[in-house]
Amino acid sequence: MESTQRVALVTGGAKGIGRGIVLHLAAAGWKVAFCDTDQTAGEQLVNTSEREICFLPGDVASEHDVARLIADTMSWAGRLDAVINNAAIADPHTGPVEELSLEQWQRRLDVNLTGPFLVAKHAVPHLRKSQGVIVNMASTRALQSEPDTEAYAATKGGIVALTHALAMSLAPDIRVNCISPGWIDTRAWQGGSDKVEALSQADHHQHPAGRVGTPEDIAALVAYLISPEASFITGQNFVADGGMVRKMIYEE
Incomplete structure (x- = not known):
């Protein structure tokens, strides 16, 4: 990719999948700004990277913070x-729905769904000038569920719908797509110890692809979707889960 002069903003970029995206794009020659509420992890990433990256602390649920993040990036x-809306409260389990507090519900909506809307809102004037791209991070939980995950599932389903709505509203100047990751092993990317217990063979072998996913898998897909090679793709949800949503599972 001839991307030396191009600039990306990654939300939730200090750890997990977001960290993988920051490192992948920076290695490909992008200038990468990233935000996170975890200032320690954000500063650590900048201090240990030799790439051209910039950490901007902030909460995507705050419109004041988002406006500042976009201004500081510029x-x-x-x-x-390119904008990659990755920031989210990642824990999907909030307990039985009759015990789910409005505060918990609302906080997940604020971060996981309102955050990407706010970032898009404030980034669009700049993306129009560059004929840029937005990639939102959804989840396979927008398509299938475990019990007691109502708030998270609702936000990720909303991301899929927000994506195709934005794609139509911003066409043809800005392309908008989303990615729905499945099981991505981010334990070594959380800013803690480098010693991570290996996953079991059963963990890997249950996936039709033969393994659990990595942040690099998602980062590579992001890199493609924001590249000129993907210029005919917009409004789509790309499931990256090793084939699990296509696997028919019944208890025997």
Whole structure:
């Protein structure tokens, strides 16, 4: 990719999948700004990277913070070509629905769904100038569920719908797609100990692809979707889960 001068903003970029995206895009030559509420992890990533990356602390659920993040990105880089809305409260389990507090429900909506809307809202004027791209991070939980995950599932289903709505509203200037990851092993990317217990063979072998996913799997798909090679793709949800949503599972 000839991406030396292009600039990406990654939300929730200090750990997990977001960290993988930051490192992948920076290695490909992008200038990458990233935000996170975990200031320690964000600063650690900048201090250990030799790439051109910039950490901007902030909460995507705050419109004040989001406006500042976009302004600071423009001040740092002078342009904006891609936004990856990755920030989210990742724990899907909130207990039985009759015990789910409105506060828990609302906080997940604020971060997981309202956050991407706010980032898009404030980034769109700059993305129009660059004919840029938005990639939202949904989840296979937008398509299938375990018990006691109502708040998370609702936000990720909302991301899929927000994606195709934005794609139509912003066409043809800005392309908008989303990715629905399945089981991605982010334990070594959470800013803690490098010693991570290996997953079992059963964990890997239950996937038609033969293994659990990695942050690099998602980062590579992001890189493709924001590249010129994907210029005919917009409004789509890409499931990256090793084939699990296509696997018919019944208890024997």
